[in-house]
Amino acid sequence: MQNQRRHAHVLVVTYPAQGHINPLIQFAKRLTSKGVKTTVATTLYTVKSINVSSTIAIEPISDGFDEGGFNQAPTLQAYLESFKAAGSKTLTELIMKLNNSGTPVCCVAYDLMLPWALDVAKDFGISAAMMLTNSASVCSLYWHINQGGLNLLVKQETLAAPPMPGLPSLDVSDLPSFLAQPTSQSAYLALILDIFGICEENDWVFCNSFEELESELVEALMAKWPVVMIGPMVPSFYLDSRIEGDTSYGASLWNYDNDQCLKWLDSMPLKSVVYVSFGSMASISNEQFQEIAWGLKASNMPFLWVAKELKDNQLLELIDSIGEMGLVVKWCNQLEVLAHQAVGCFVTHCGWNSTLEGLSLGVPMVCVPQWSDQPTNAKFLAHVWKVGVRAKQDQGIVTREELGNCLREVMIGERSGEIKSNASKWKELAKRAVSVGGSSDRNIDEFIAKLLKPDQ
Numbered sequence: 418m419q420n421q422r423r424h425a426h427v428l429v430v431t432y433p434a435q436g437h438i439n440p441l442i443q444f445a446k447r448l449t450s451k452g453v454k455t456t457v458a459t460t461l462y463t464v465k466s467i468n469v470s471s472t473i474a475i476e477p478i479s480d481g482f483d484e485g486g487f488n489q490a491p492t493l494q495a496y497l498e499s500f501k502a503a504g505s506k507t508l509t510e511l512i513m514k515l516n517n518s519g520t521p522v523c524c525v526a527y528d529l530m531l532p533w534a535l536d537v538a539k540d541f542g543i544s545a546a547m548m549l550t551n552s553a554s555v556c557s558l559y560w561h562i563n564q565g566g567l568n569l570l571v572k573q574e575t576l577a578a579p580p581m582p583g584l585p586s587l588d589v590s591d592l593p594s595f596l597a598q599p600t601s602q603s604a605y606l607a608l609i610l611d612i613f614g615i616c617e618e619n620d621w622v623f624c625n626s627f628e629e630l631e632s633e634l635v636e637a638l639m640a641k642w643p644v645v646m647i648g649p650m651v652p653s654f655y656l657d658s659r660i661e662g663d664t665s666y667g668a669s670l671w672n673y674d675n676d677q678c679l680k681w682l683d684s685m686p687l688k689s690v691v692y693v694s695f696g697s698m699a700s701i702s703n704e705q706f707q708e709i710a711w712g713l714k715a716s717n718m719p720f721l722w723v724a725k726e727l728k729d730n731q732l733l734e735l736i737d738s739i740g741e742m743g744l745v746v747k748w749c750n751q752l753e754v755l756a757h758q759a760v761g762c763f764v765t766h767c768g769w770n771s772t773l774e775g776l777s778l779g780v781p782m783v784c785v786p787q788w789s790d791q792p793t794n795a796k797f798l799a800h801v802w803k804v805g806v807r808a809k810q811d812q813g814i815v816t817r818e819e820l821g822n823c824l825r826e827v828m829i830g831e832r833s834g835e836i837k838s839n840a841s842k843w844k845e846l847a848k849r850a851v852s853v854g855g856s857s858d859r860n861i862d863e864f865i866a867k868l869l870k871p872d873q
């Protein structure tokens with residue numbers, strides 16, 4: 418069977434941001450572990466950041482900014498247009514090269530940020546799979562907007578009647594920022610309208626979530642698109658040990674000193690440490706930085722803080738003055754940190770990968786959403802899956818007192834037992850979904866079977 422599977426060749430195309438590269442690389446690893454030949458295409462300047470087994474080939478395509486990377490684009494819109502033009506051309510050339518040099522590509526699995534890849538697949542007459550890197554719930558809201566629901570959302574303070582079954586009642590503060598503030602983030606909104614207008618044209622729409630987590634929504638979406646839950650796309654070491662030594666995604670846009678974090682965590686008592694990270698994209702204001710710093714110090718709990726924005730001398734001085742209880746780093750292997758026995762709580766911006774990682778590793782969370790889909794993820798974490806609390810924000814800032822209250826509630830408060838037991842339950846369900854015979858594992862097997870025998 419494994420030999421036969423090698424005749425299927427899937428080309429996985431990623432967007433060059435950490436939160437997109439990680440789940441798509443993991444998908445490529447999953448396919449490879451099941452005997453499917455897989456190639457990953459990413460921007461030229463991202464190739465060197467990927468370090469996965471030699472069974473997955475990594476090939477460059479161009480976004481038009483090969484020398485400097487996407488930060489060189491003047492605006493997001495200019496970047497997306499450049500990527501569409503240069504990416505369509507170079508992806509086409511890459512598929513021709515791969516077709517001439519071995520097993521022809523039979524499916525392009527592309528990141529939702531690159532909707533033009535569907536046209537490239539269609540030109541070759543091969544299958545296309547769009548990979549959604551948000552939750553099914555958030556995608557259902559985006560789809561609703563695409564169907565003309567925007568006015569409904571912005572005119573109301575609360576969505577008393579949720580537009581899809583399985584969605585809780587949502588305040589404007591729970592909506593993705595592209596919907597809550599559509600005029601200030603219009604390039605993203607335009608992209609969302611593009612993406613969710615073409616879902617049904619794909620052969621598959623993969624969602625990095627699992628059926629048990631969003632069951633009602635999955636059913637509702639299945640009636641609209643060929644949607645398939647395949648997540649959580651978390652390295653298999655943590656959930657299902659089929660890929661040996663798979664302890665990291667194998668792609669990091671930043672360097673880090675893993676030993677430093679792990680040695681420090683090893684010296685800390687069981688479940689005592691607060692891990693703080695706001696992911697790869699959000700930038701925390703100086704005011705918020707100060708509130709977090711003093712909130713952590715006042716809590717008297719040991720903390721490990723990923724502070725990417727640490728350049729400013731004042732911030733460095735601040736870290737010195739609160740430092741004795743904590744370790745502050747610029748980047749780490751978040752998975753290894755979350756999986757460490759010393760970690761008792763995750764203060765998170767609720768990016769979808771961080772959300773899935775916290776759930777999959779059973780870590781209670783304090784939610785401090787910043788933008789994008791994060792407010793909706795926070796709503797689910799705190800009120801639907803009940804694995805944490807959402808910190809109150811006053812004009813976007815979580816005060817030191819509020820942070821302290823949330824940390825106590827999650828770590829030692831009255832509800833901490835319930836939160837910890839829910840976190841353990843979701844960890845078990847996530848593990849089951851990706852283990853042999855679990856819902857996501859079966860869905861990937863069905864995808865592979867269909868690739869091998871497309872007419873059945």
Ligand code: UDP
Pocket residue numbers: 435436437439694695696697698699723747748749750751752767768769770771772774
């Ligand atoms: N991450 C990491 N080290 C860090 C912080 C984050 O490896 O110090 C990873 C994290 O495991 C996750 C990704 O970066 O897979 C961030 O994705 P997410 O969707 O949570 O947030 P984004 O960065 O897209 O806002």
